[in-house]
Amino acid sequence: MRKLIGILLIGGFAFYLITVGMGLFSAESRSELDSVGSEILATSPDLSGAANTVTAVVVQYRGFDTLGEVTVLFASALGVSMLAMAIRDGLLQDLFDDDGGFVLQAGSLALLPFIVLVGIYIVLHGHLSPGGGFPGGVIIATAVFVVILTSKTLSIPRGLINVLETLAGLGFLAIGFVGLYSPAQSFLANILPKGEFGSLLSAGFIPVIYAIVAIKVASELINIISKLTAAGSASREAAE
């Protein structure tokens, strides 16, 4: 019965998608852009100084949206923290009784600096190549995640991570207000010098914003992961 209802509903939705998307299927594929994208591609090198136009859109043209995006991620991390704090059950106790062994532990610790290095590289080249603050921050958090997975006794400096997260959020806002009170008089205005196009030190404030976003994303992810694993192993902590 469930399956039948599911198939009927999905069939109806598929019919809706086909009717709406008919124009997409029949249209000839385009050879050039005719939307706002072409305008952005034409003005982006002079306006933002970033070689990667996607980064220019994310940070320069839609910087306020990126602030909102970081806020949504913060709200999600906050929700995870609040919900996980109430779990004192030791759901993942079996996982934590098995600590992975010496080879995995030593290997994860040896990998940690290299993973962090790759993350930092991706963050700093966000305005030149695919990447940036969000994927770079996730990669940096992955380094800690690998250690958490293998090691039984890793104490994460929660206080330091919370301070970093707060400072990154405030830094984003501070850069926005610096733009507001500069001669450009707009929130998140790119007032720093643009530098040489295509070099590492270019694109004004875009690398700065992306570094801040990376710190925020990495600290939030480490927070989420450590809270969830702590909820899973709560009874172990209580026993100690």
Added chain:
Amino acid sequence: MTVPQILYVSAFLLILIGLYSLLTQRNMIRMIIGLNIADLGVNLFLVTIGFVDNGSAPIFRAQAAAAGPMVDPVPQALVLTSIVIGFGVTALALTLVMRLFVTHGSIDTARIRGLKW
């Protein structure tokens, strides 16, 4: 079929598969996986909207100035946002499922009183 048409069909199929598993699965972890599959379909659809024939990634290079058309950067930036929001939603949903397992002892929607349909 052209490349965008294949991608549109795949995106719609992914959305439909995700929604179907959301409707029919009773295990909540599988429902979240279905949500993620639908999310992927939406992202693929958005990126495909910006497709241009023989388009390259919207990254300027110093030497090759006129190397042909570039794809639309705006949908790609939107998808970047969408991926991050999708991650936040998934993390929150998984935490809720953990909480539900602690309070009700099951993640099967049919076994949890008050969630049956």
